Amino acid sequence: MASSSSLTLSQAILSRSTTHPHGSSNPPPPSDHRLSLPTFSLPTFSGLKSSSLPTTTASGRRLTSRRRRAIRASAAVETLDKTETALVDKSVNTIRFLAIDAVEKANSGHPGLPMGCAPMGHILYDEIMRYNPKNPCWFNRDRFVLSAGHGCMLQYALLHLAGYDSVQEEDLKGFRQWGSKTPGHPENFETPGVEVTTGPLGQGIANAVGLALAERHLAARFNKPDSEIVDHYTYVILGDGCQMEGIANEACSLAGHWGLGKLIAFYDDNHISIDGDTEIAFTECVDTRFEGLGWHVIWVKNGNTGYDEIRAAIKEAKTVTDKPTLIKVTTTIGFGSPNKANSYSVHGSALGAKEVDATRKNLGWPYEPFHVPEDVKKHWSRHVPEGAALEAEWNAKFAEYEKKYKEEAAELKSIISGELPAGWEKALPTYTLESPADATRNLSQQCLNALAKVLPGFLGGSADLASSNMTLLKMFGDFQKNTPEERNLRFGVREHGMGAICNGIDHHTPGLIPYCATFFVFTDYMRAAIRISALSEAGVIYVMTHDSIGLGEDGPTHQPIEHLASFRAMPNVLMLRPADGNETAGAYKVAVLNRKRPSILALSRQKLPHLPGTSVEGVEKGGYTVSDNSSGNKPDVILMGTGSELEIASKAADELRKEGKAVRVVSFISWELFDEQSDAYKESVLPAAVTARVSIEAGSTFGWAKHIGSKGKAIGIDRFGASAPAGKIYKEFGITAEAVIAAAKSLC
């Protein structure tokens, strides 16, 4: 008998890549010692340190048995016997009623999608996907994204049946209630087993493109001819709503371009959205569009009961390795509800007691609410031991890999764990006053390239502005269909898709650190994705150049005004606007360290001098004194600036000091970081007694009142920009040292 570790990887994959048989009389015995559950250790690197590898004998027995079944399943995939089909029906109806019952109890939610998509959900989680319910963070798991996030009861029901600890019966009963693990839309930070936060339509499919990209990239970098150590699929369910959103088209165009063959998307084609039949607003031919986007397209005509059609489609999808696949599954929304199926009324409201009863009768469901029949429970119970075995198998494989490929294994390990290499921050460049003046976008490129050398999971790119955003990693080539091991991502002019793809990359594995770039003003195109970064705790780094009227001639459509304020108002975002080289390096240090919140770096197009007093340590405080000729924490006036205007504040200070004033200059690079400092620190920078305060920033003054107080003056721009050379606009708009001096003099 072969030990699991001597099994080749391809054999091991074979044993999983075919569908599981249903109702097998031969599940792995739960008493088997190999199946002791790994500790649930989110989010550390799971399993690598585990000592519970399968024993030779036990493992051999199990694998033999599983391989035998696999072959049977493979041969008989379309000829399941009646008993098996009946059990699948029962399992599918269990999913439907868990959704119906939870929505009914909450009197809020979306029962229609789970009722229609239960068959594909069942097949995915019960027959197709490789996962370990007791360790939702197992690195090599298949990823599932419910892009149609409103249908989250589908996913909660599946996680519950599969044995995830995160969704117990009481959690289902607490659907949409305060503090529950089952919020109204899937939240990755609430519910282990949920990969990404969805709900805002179109985001999920774009996240999935990021997840599939991450797999493809890591596979290309780390797989060896004798060991495919990275090897999983990404599955998605998206609906008509997602299909209408532009972000979905952007991301799917890229997925086709990149040839992400292991991305398999189920399009729940139910012809109903909130406003009624899609006939009123959505009559395009989705199949044709996806063919244009370079996808393989399959149509499952009966998604309600056509289990074998669904299975065959997945099988076919897996044979197409150079294109992502869209499986259009025609379903009936609210399937089973005699009076509400196929109508918008079942989309987003509880069925109501009467219709729930009618549906129970119609589908022959005699059980109490939230009941999972014993045979269904038993059927699903194998996923806990099998999942543990899968992970153990992979751990064993990794152990082998590590022996042969020490360096690669160490690098992959650090990506999986997310532990930053010791001393990584020393790679960041430092600058002196003598360093040549430069645009912070250029200084940013130095940082990006420095970080790429020391952070193995660092990758990213721009939305067709690489040469303007200065974001190319010089040591790497482009991530493309045939060079997926490279790290420069070329997003094209697709800002929204770019942001959401980066969220997917970030959530794939803790050590992947994606950055993405465009002009700062075009954060407007991707704001919904940035908000999901913030909400879902994705530490994406947003490299946003051309951060003010300083970009000049392109004019008001390209000049950000309100953008700094708009992100300062957004929770869990670090908005950073560095003034020079050391502040840019500091901003990157902060961005890399903050793995649970996105950072937005606003960077200049125009050259800026390196200023005395700026520092990485200062940046980490968010606001700090860069120069001061006062004593006793009692300056006559405090001047504050950010980014390119810190230079102006400093110049104004020089002039005022010549006239005998005691002037403090404060760099306010990140309001969020400053807010987190102690009151004592804040008082040391902005003493309450000093009310003569002037701020200068080439953007909206909105929000500055907080720092300048009732008596201070904010110099900024509360109108749209203009098309002219930058210097001219600064002067015309009064963003000048003279203006600062005049304001300061009026106050002290």
Added chain:
Amino acid sequence: MASSSSLTLSQAILSRSTTHPHGSSNPPPPSDHRLSLPTFSLPTFSGLKSSSLPTTTASGRRLTSRRRRAIRASAAVETLDKTETALVDKSVNTIRFLAIDAVEKANSGHPGLPMGCAPMGHILYDEIMRYNPKNPCWFNRDRFVLSAGHGCMLQYALLHLAGYDSVQEEDLKGFRQWGSKTPGHPENFETPGVEVTTGPLGQGIANAVGLALAERHLAARFNKPDSEIVDHYTYVILGDGCQMEGIANEACSLAGHWGLGKLIAFYDDNHISIDGDTEIAFTECVDTRFEGLGWHVIWVKNGNTGYDEIRAAIKEAKTVTDKPTLIKVTTTIGFGSPNKANSYSVHGSALGAKEVDATRKNLGWPYEPFHVPEDVKKHWSRHVPEGAALEAEWNAKFAEYEKKYKEEAAELKSIISGELPAGWEKALPTYTLESPADATRNLSQQCLNALAKVLPGFLGGSADLASSNMTLLKMFGDFQKNTPEERNLRFGVREHGMGAICNGIDHHTPGLIPYCATFFVFTDYMRAAIRISALSEAGVIYVMTHDSIGLGEDGPTHQPIEHLASFRAMPNVLMLRPADGNETAGAYKVAVLNRKRPSILALSRQKLPHLPGTSVEGVEKGGYTVSDNSSGNKPDVILMGTGSELEIASKAADELRKEGKAVRVVSFISWELFDEQSDAYKESVLPAAVTARVSIEAGSTFGWAKHIGSKGKAIGIDRFGASAPAGKIYKEFGITAEAVIAAAKSLC
């Protein structure tokens, strides 16, 4: 000889719908008295009051001549003689060099697109489009949108040649300079002749869908079997960048769904974007995608010199009346530049003196910079008289129409002029304290339906949330392919496209007042379009419901937090958050009156009582006292709130007054309107001496420091929301009267 007014409309259309001959020896004599120019009267209803209608004789002569030429052109469109082709070449090169020279002088800009697209630009403005250079606002003009706005020198050159006053030679020389009429991207508010502001990619094609929708709608409402009084085309040039943007796909999917046959889009297929060959990020098959979207697709393989191919494509496009047409025109970016053509280096930078010289040699262009050869000038000179004649012709037609269809003519006139019907605001509902409590989204629906009855240009809809946003106009049906006269727009789940389409509708005609709707949080999806509303002075009404955690169970992905602040920071936007019925009516009054800035109404999902003290007049001030038991403008404390929290502030005030406090409650429905009030008024509401101030708003506290001052307290939500019933979240987050009372007591 027939008088122009006795010509049937279809004959008149025929005389223009075929291409003009070039270099005709028979242009209308410039001395012809009919051709006296109408006064340039932007933005009033042009021409209707004009007395310079064509005389019978003169008109007959001209029309006969034009019809003869039209027939010749129609027969000979692909067999122009050499002289004519040579002149077209020369005109096309004039366009190229005006762009080259202007970019060179500015040392900034995008020469590549104008050089490649000059042929289609020439054909459109010289041969195809119907317009009056001296009245860019003539109602029935063909609309042109340069969606690839960076190539604006193409449009400036064309406007210059066509005789628009807005682009004189000195304007070309002032390209991208302070105060010029030729900013770095096309701005409708700077340059008469530019229909919409473009530059941010994808916006223009979506605007064009709105322009075409407006034409289709007005045509359906006002055309008569004997008089097609509304009848124009909408032309667009979009590039690879626009094609990649999700918003373009959203808008084009709708254009296909609506069957907008008079929308003709030229796709400048030059295979180059800023990052280089589109091969690196954009390999989808655009043709196939557009076929999927329901468009007619034509491919012009030689867009550089294939004039007849371009002409034939336009001819074909016009025969397809039930689908929009995409003409893919394969061009060479920077055509004519021997060393830079077909490369990204010509996309966004001046060619440089050396390459300009080389291009002059290569294209055989011996002229000085900015020179327009005499024969080219002469050739184009006919557009001024012809344009005037076209408008005069239409005015005559309208006079006939008015005689027969008095009521319709009056309605159309008011739409064209944008004059609101006298007393329209009296249609808005009023409420008393006894009116039943209701969600402001429902009160909003009452306002929308009231306005639709009195405002003939009022139309709009929701992004698949009509039944949640409460935006259906009950007296109208859906605008659809076969019912374009109706006014409920069904946008599907396409927020970004929706916003930009509404910008297009707004800019079509002054009296069209579009509204659009989604959940407030999803303004993130359409923020770039809202910003263009603000910048381009489009008075779109954004009906944004579910405006806080008050939406409850849908959770943090659906709960706006930072959105109020983010729009308060945006220039030229009215952010309105009404608290009850009268404030909702007031918000609509303000929104309708503000035709040059967009209004965003944040509306509640939850029921709210009608409050004492609220009023339409108060709303117009932005912030006002709704209740006060103090005297001498010296309250002990000022409580401020907006929307659903004004009720909480009022309750807290009641409690505090019971305890003997002098409390003022201020409704802060619109910060922008309050900012516009006099200092005296502001002091009367927020006396500087009263520093005890408490604000409450179920959103970010960001920005409130301005109103509460250094000593005040802001009660709000500086984190993401949660999934639970609304009441529970309010309590858990401390958005309560108790919190207001405690804060007030700590201050006074």
